[in-house]
Amino acid sequence: MLSRLFQRGLPKLGGGPSMMGLVQARFNSSSASVQAAPFSTTTSEQDKPKRTRRKKQRRVMKDGPHNTGLHQLCSLSPELSKIVGASKASRVDINKKLWGYIKSHNLQEESDKRNIKPDAVLGKHTYSSSILDGLIESMSSSDNKATVESKEEPKSQDSEQFETPASSTPAEPVDDVAHEQAEIKDLLDKMHIAPAAPPKAHKFWNTQPVPQLGPVPEDARGPIDEPKKVSDIPKEPYNLPAAFEWSNIDVNDPEQIQEVYTLLNENYVEDDEAMFRFDYSPEFLRWALTPPHYVPEWHFGVRVKSNGKLVGFITGIPATMDIRGDELRTVEINFLCVHKKLRSKRLAPVLIKEVTRRVNLTDRWQAVYTSGAILPRPITTARYHHRSLNPKKLCEVGFTRLAPRMTMARCIKLYKVADHPTTSGLRPMEMKDRKQVTKLLNEYLSKFKAHPILSQHEVGHWLLPRENVIQTYVSYWEMVREENGKVTDFLSFYSLPSSVLGNDKHKTLYAAYSYYNVANTVSLKQLMSDALVLAKQEGYDVFNALNLMDNNEFLEDLKFGRGDGDLQYYLYNWKCPFMEPQDMGLVLL
Structure with missing residues (x-):
């Protein structure tokens, strides 16, 4: 991923198939069948589904219900089979019925918790590959169980033929509805759908005067923190771990700017595939960090005491911003970098707090910065x-x-x-x-x-x-x-x-x-x-x-x-x- 580097995107060569399409492909290739599905009968060669034109991109049954992936899925639950058992139904129609049922029976919260995000109208779905593995495992065990039951309690052909249609089934009592809900929840469990990942905690940013994630009134303006005076700001820098020390960086000194270049070149923004890395030249860094009225103390870093190696860096430059009509004396924060091997030491939050302290000492209280990550809260x-x-x-x-x-x-x-x-x-x-x-x-x-x-x-x-x-x-x-x-x-x-x-x-x-x-x-x-x-x-x-x-x-x-x-x-x-x-x-x- 290069969103952290070039933000570039490789061409997308078509989207992935829906879950149901993948399930059907898996079952068609493995020749699995459910012998005691409550809605299926023995199908002849003429009853097998036929593909419509490629332009339609869906499968429709000619004479009877599906005997492939989705219907095998429904064999796990008699109640589900009633929902999707109609003949000549397309996958889109079946999906609409299935997910509509989940919503109408107050199971939406359960499905959301399990990260199910179908677009029922278009028949498009977002699923992980682990779902398919769970389906195969669940259906296989269900197949074995169904086979045993069919041997113990065989159904006559007449009873199959004259089974009451789902559309004429009388209203179900509350107990049956609860039973159906339990069946659906059990089905979701069998699909091995992991709960959605909780929102990432921002332990540091949640303590800072920044807008928190969530809606903001259109007329919101003004400082978040309580007004302070320069006299309220500590004159001493923040404490660092014993092995490190603060170090001001003179970007006009060739040796020091070379140290910064090396740190950024080896540890700054890099794509996840390790194919590209920003290469800020010393000349570029001098240009970026020395505008009129720049403050040398706003360019500093962290060194290892034992050998003087530069392992952390951050910068600020003064800027005047107009934010919705309010003119602010701000600072632009940039080039926050910590050596890869020391990122567990929590040096980045200390660097941010220290640059904030130094900027506050010049009576500036607002800052602007950018990031590829979502933090509290982008403007x-x-x-x-x-x-x-x-x-x-x-x-x-x-x-x-x-x-x-x-x-x-x-x-x-x-x-x-x-x-x-x-x-x-x-x-x-x-x-x-x-x-x-x-x-x-x-x-x-x-x-x-x-x-x-x-x-x-x-x-x-x-x-x-x-x-x-x-x-x-x-x-x-x-x-x-x-x-x-x-x-x-x-x-x-x-x-x-x-x-x-x-x-x-x-x-x-x-x-x-x-x-x-x-x-x-x-x-x-x-x-x-x-x-x-x-x-x-x-x-x-x-x-x-x-x-x-x-x-x-x-x-x-x-x-x-x-x-x-x-x-x-x-x-x-x-x-x-x-x-x-x-x-x-x-x-x-």
Whole structure:
């Protein structure tokens, strides 16, 4: 899973079959039969079910009831057989009856507890493979029991033929209903359906001033924690285990930034298959951590006392945010990392509490951060989308794969971009563009419910081009004199490569990430099409973008593929109702 890394998704090659379809396949292949099913008779070759057209994708009985998986399942319970025993019933109809019965007899809570999630109307189901094993085992034991009973108490052909239909059965007394409920519960037990996993406990976050999971009023706003003063904040750092010590990190020192790079490169975000790992370069880290007015004490870590090795790290940078009309002096928290071998030491909560203490000492009480995990409580959830620029390499490293009936030649042609940008006057941003770009950006961001408020110095830091770090291009119109030129549009993307693990041919995957883009005289689609061209020219393999702000205007048309994971946005110590990703105007690195 790469939701923690690229948020990318491999193509899905069709969904899995329903449980009943799998049960039928298992029983058809094993030639098992139930000899004493209360609704079945000996079937001839003519009575066997026939497939309808493939387009219908279901099995319908011609003359009599099923003698396959679902009906063998019902042989475990005479009451269930009455529900599904009608002839010429499709699996969809039978499923609707079966699950409708569970709901009407107040067994919904029981089925929910056991993680049964059928969509009865469409006949689609979500089940684990352990259910099938339980069904096979249960039905096999039932088959043996049924065979013995049929030998002891054989039924005459006449009694089979004139058995009272289920539709004419009189109303059942309360005792019978209770008996049926017990039968269903017993059936669920036999299916070995495990109860749904309880919600994950957040022992640390439940003690912090963050919105807890659950609905939030639309007008919620303001701090969560009781107002404090700087004088209330402890001046001494939190205690660490005896073997560790706090250490401030100077990101401008080559040796110290190299230590940070090594820690992140070996222990930071990695996909579950251990195929890719973020590769933050020292130059990128310096850019990300040294904006105007940054506080050096907010960059610190944990070292081992005995050898001085850096084993934990966390950072904060100052930022001004507008949250639904409230202007807040906040801090952006990033790069929380603990060495893999020490994650049982509970260092991460101590790092978070320590950075909170240090930030509070500067009279800042709110923070913003992101995570791939669901914590209490996101203010929005965004999804990464990916545009292939080098399909051949992406397939070779396992980032994606060819769709069925797609050749590599056709794939390369499909994702080919233009040779040159189409927007007039497009050139790299320069220092003289700062004032105009700042005005354009702040005006654009002001329409979103949550967004940063940036000064000229901050815009210059974040957007002026840096090789292999950040690229910004402006559409610049020359006037009579050069100093009177006008910036009308701009695009930007930053570079975040990933190490390719265990691949002999490729060692690095070069990824460009959409940053801030403002389109006034051209469409956003055209502007981002030019961004793809520029990224391709600079050697990137893939272009990534979140569905934030107005990005949905170009994602589909420019052939971005939807990733398979979410990125959660969080606020610390501020009430805020959930918002759509299109209302979020902040991009965190």
